[in-house]
Amino acid sequence: MAAYIPPIDDITFLLGEVFDFDALMVALPGCEEVNTGLAASILEEGGKFCAEVLEPLNRPGDEEGCRLEKGAVTTPKGFADAYRAFVAAGWAGLSGAPEFGGQGLPRVLQILLDEMLSSTNLSFGLFTGLTRGAVEAIAHHGSDQLKQKYLPRMISGEWTGAMALTESSAGTDLGLLTSRAEPLGDGSFALKGTKIFISSGDHDFGGNVIHLVLARLPNAPTGVKGISLFLSPKFLVNQNGSLGERNGMSVGSLEHKMGIHAQPTCVMNYDGAIGWLVGEPDRGLNAMFTMMNAERLFVGVQGLGIGEAANQKAVAYARERLQGRSTDGARGPVPIIEHPDVRKMLLTGRSFADAGRALGVWTAMQMDIAALHPDEGERNKAAGFVALLTPVVKAAFTDFGFETAVLSQQVFGGHGYIREWGMEQYVRDARITQIYEGTNGVQAMDLVGRKLPMEDGDLPRRFFAMMRAELFAAGGPAELDTAKAAVGEALARLAKLTEHLLAIGEDPSEGGSSASDYLCFFALVTFGWLWVRMAGKAAASAHATAELKQRKLILAQFFAARLLPRTLGLEAAIRSGASAIMALDADIL
Structure with a gap:
């Protein structure tokens, strides 16, 4: 089984090329000395810990499980030692407030570390993620006495x-x-x-x-x-x-x-x-929603992490597994990565993972702006985007992460169904992310019923306008024009559909029947915008390798051609209304 590889190269590309991370850090008080190079070096060390310490515990921990004996809980062998090593290395306090002993690093680094934790050991990552959520609730709503008494030891990781x-x-x-x-x-x-x-x-x-x-x-x-x-x-x-x-x-x-x-x-x-x-x-x-909103973003990143790890394993397996003949019939057996159906599954997972990471980084940057920017208007604007995207990140990342885990398991065929290869654990572990911290249906209803009407509907309009302006800005390789046009057309349909849902108002049947489909539509268009951005930045980069340039361009084209069309079916379903869902009496369902 191939070992997990922390995606440091892609992280460096996102921070240094796709998003102006260095310029943002200079503008945020307390973050002036943080830059892409420092972030990459920190996350490289975090990735090593995840790959070398946590991943080897993942399958044995799943098989052993936790025990309750005489009122005491025992975690699987190695977990307690790994947690103490995690704390001793300072990872627990990465983004914690300096006034309580934390390192005060940007939220961007925390989310990227959380992804790697989730890729290598979802169960372990929950201990640290839940602690951080509790810290946020206490920090925002607790008395000074509670803060002083509990936060330093929670931020350090001594207490959970x-x-x-x-x-x-x-x-x-x-x-x-x-x-x-x-x-x-x-x-x-x-x-x-x-x-x-x-x-x-x-x-x-x-x-x-x-x-x-x-x-x-x-x-x-x-x-x-x-x-x-x-x-x-x-x-x-x-x-x-x-x-x-x-x-x-x-x-x-x-x-x-x-x-x-x-x-x-x-x-x-x-x-x-x-x-x-x-x-x-x-x-x-x-007060609890302060914690829950932080946890919803964290759970979304859990879905991203599972999808990344599962896709990595599936690609490695598909390169080695020999089955069948080449598409021209001239060679055989060939690695299954040469078969179009297998290639489609792998590209689908990679499309979701790379775009999800990009949206996670962009959202985390908005969180840092909302918390630290000296301009109140910029803080409020960023906070609005975070509110709008929180249900999208939670639900879409976990839906797409589970889909990627299932597709990756499928690449393994029968070997994916048995425990030996570890793929069935990804599927089982990923499933909870769609359920806890508010089911994905609840997230969708939050998006449609609460977030779209914010600022009298101007919040989503501002988000769409930002994407539209960037999509149709001059520049970019000609090979990207078709994908750019496809994303622009889908964005126009999303904007019209949003106005349709805003006009429906608070009708619970109509909103509830449309919410999950709408959230998926919203996420796919947002991913499309980011794919165009990533491919364009890669093409213009003086530092990106030829391999990265080609990968980003081809994946952007694949996403626009093969995944973005899902929005057409989603739109048709939404516009059909609630009647087909609610017509059958519950007693005879």
């Missing part, structure tokens, strides 16, 4: 984080949750209730596990308006910062799952666990 939202009867509709928080009179609360599907809820890495728990205060309003957020640690923390007695929480069981077997997904019982309010009473969902 978990988010406790879901209950057996309250998943997407959190307004149904029943967990309670009783005031204790000293500013703390006793938490009572049971949560399910709690990733990283407990483990054997040492240190503390900081749970962010949604619960209701006494006499809280019903529904989501009566939910509060609480910080509750596995171990209470003494005045001097040392760990004290075990808090009133326990692991009831570990979930038996399709994939991510090396990740302890816990049923957590809170039996009077002491917690402290994060944010305002009855506004816990507002």
Whole structure:
């Protein structure tokens, strides 16, 4: 089985050629000394850790899984040591706030490291990703006392984080949750209730596990308006910062799952666990969404990482596996990469992975602008783009990542179905990314119902105008003209379709019936824009190799010819309306 190769060359191309990363860093206070060369060197070391330490644990960790014995969770062999090595090397605090001990590096580097973590060991990456999400919620909404007490050790990685939202009867509709928080009179609360599907809820890495728990205060309003957020640690923390007695929480069981077997997904019982309010009473969902939005971007990158790794393995296998004759019948057996159907599957996966990475980098740059740019107008503009793209990144990256994993498994034929080659694990692991942190259907409804109407519809219009201006700017190789025209035509149809959906308004049947198809349409057009940009920048580059120039041009042409036409079917389905979906009575479905 071929080893994973960190995509440092493509990362360097994106930062140094496709996006003006160096100029952006100079404009952001605190990032002036960061440039493409530094970023590439840091990520090269991160890639080595992922390839040399984490990937070798991926399949054994899946086979061994986590165990719960006498109330204690044990992760697979090697995971605890790998985590401690990860922390010791400083990777946990890569993008953490310097005021709490973090390195303060841009979000762009964090997202690219997250991709490599996800490519090599999805279960392991969840520990670090969830901790970072919890840090964001505490940093934005916690009191100064909570920040000072918990953030330094969470950012360093000494302590980890978990988010406790879901209950057996309250998943997407959190307004149904029943967990309670009783005031204790000293500013703390006793938490009572049971949560399910709690990733990283407990483990054997040492240190503390900081749970962010949604619960209701006494006499809280019903529904989501009566939910509060609480910080509750596995171990209470003494005045001097040392760990004290075990808090009133326990692991009831570990979930038996399709994939991510090396990740302890816990049923957590809170039996009077002491917690402290994060944010305002009855506004816990507002605070939790700070964490969830960060996690949705992270989960999207998980889908990207799985797709990248699976495609790499499939290409290597297809170059070596001899089957059948050449298309002209003159040679045989030939490597299966010569067969058009196999080549199409490989190109599809590569098209999704490269464009996804480009959109991930662009989105992360917008996040850095929104957080650090000295101009308020630029911050607000970038924040709008991040809000618009968050559901797209989460849903499209994971849908396309799963599709790539399945296609890559197909390249292996029967060998892809058995455990020995590792492809079936990619398929199983990738599947959860389409479900957790808000299913992809929920993401699509968020895009159509909440994000498109932002700024009275001007937010998506601004995004489309930016893409249109770049697509039709002068320059670029003539070989790219057909692809550019195809993307421009699809963008025009997307803009018209967006106005159609905005005109529908809040009709839940029409919006719900169109949302998933629309999000896919939106993502494909955005990927098309980025393929034109990547191919054009490669052609004009004085540094890109002839191989890179050819690969980007051919892939851009392939995407426009073979994948962008999916938008025609998606548009037809959307314009057909909700009647075909809702006509059949639910009782006779």
